[in-house]
Amino acid sequence: MAELAVGHAETVEVPDLASCPTLVPAAPNIAAAPDAPAGELLGGGATRLGHYALLHELGRGGMSVVYAAYDEKLDRKVAIKVLHARGDPWAQRRLLREAQALAQLSHSNVVQIYEIGDLDGQAFLAMEFIDGITLRRWCSEQPRSRAELLAVFTAAGRGLAAAHVKGLIHRDFKPDNVMIHRDGRVLVTDFGLVRGAGPNESLRISASSGVLQMASPRSAR
Ligand SMILES: Nc1ncnc2c1ncn2[C@@H]1O[C@H](COP(=O)(O)OP(=O)(O)O)[C@@H](O)[C@H]1O
Numbered sequence: 001m002a003e004l005a006v007g008h009a010e011t012v013e014v015p016d017l018a019s020c021p022t023l024v025p026a027a028p029n030i031a032a033a034p035d036a037p038a039g040e041l042l043g044g045g046a047t048r049l050g051h052y053a054l055l056h057e058l059g060r061g062g063m064s065v066v067y068a069a070y071d072e073k074l075d076r077k078v079a080i081k082v083l084h085a086r087g088d089p090w091a092q093r094r095l096l097r098e099a100q101a102l103a104q105l106s107h108s109n110v111v112q113i114y115e116i117g118d119l120d121g122q123a124f125l126a127m128e129f130i131d132g133i134t135l136r137r138w139c140s141e142q143p144r145s146r147a148e149l150l151a152v153f154t155a156a157g158r159g160l161a162a163a164h165v166k167g168l169i170h171r172d173f174k175p176d177n178v179m180i181h182r183d184g185r186v187l188v189t190d191f192g193l194v195r196g197a198g199p200n201e202s203l204r205i206s207a208s209s210g211v212l213q214m215a216s217p218r219s220a221r
């Protein structure tokens with residue numbers, strides 16, 4: 001075990017990930033993400049946000065919907081996260097915090113942010129499009145070998161450890177917030193409940209933050 005500084009007075013015990021063997025399954029063996037019907041994208045049927053043309057829904061969580069989109073300026077596919085609640089100041093603050101946290105991170109196991117924007121009151125976050133499936137779906141699709149599980153969870157742990165090095169606690173780590181790319185890469189996503197580990201920031205999980213069953217014993221205390 002290694003001790004990792006996550007704040008001024010805080011240290012967290014983490015396994016020494018450097019000594020973990022990197023067990024990448026030879027063939028990731030995942031199906032393509034299903035394309036949800038485009039339907040009516042965004043309120044009022046809008047199908048674009050500035051230079052992003054929205055293509056179809058990729059998934060949704062408690063706070064937001066994520067769409068596949070085409071960035072017409074940079075000629076590439078991206079993922080656009082928009083909030084369920086338009087104009088909710090609390091949710092907008094969380095989205096900004098998520099964006100700022102992601103902007104501090106550059107790691108192969110953390111989704112990459114491109115920009116945060118606001119168009120006609122619609123706050124959004126543009127990020128790397130992950131052509132893959134959530135860890136939840138990957139686990140339920142078929143039985144996974146011990147080596148596969150170890151490889152995937154170790155990779156996700158590396159992403160979390162990279163955040164800890166920057167003093168960031170994810171606080172909502174669960175199978176819906178980890179994605180496995182078709183090329184085998186494992187990426188931690190959804191830093192919507194992220195916290196810095198400064199002296200004024202409580203690490204306790206409250207009823208409104210994170211899923212208690214998925215929280216570490218330390219943070220759930
Ligand atoms: N960068 C991405 N590329 C592809 N799909 C994504 C991406 N980010 C999120 N998703 C999909 O959207 C879902 C919701 O995104 P998430 O950020 O977890 O939203 P919430 O904060 O509402 O929980 C995820 O479970 C996943 O299926």
Ligand SMILES: [Mg+2]
Pocket residue numbers: 061062176177190
């Ligand atoms: Mg989520």
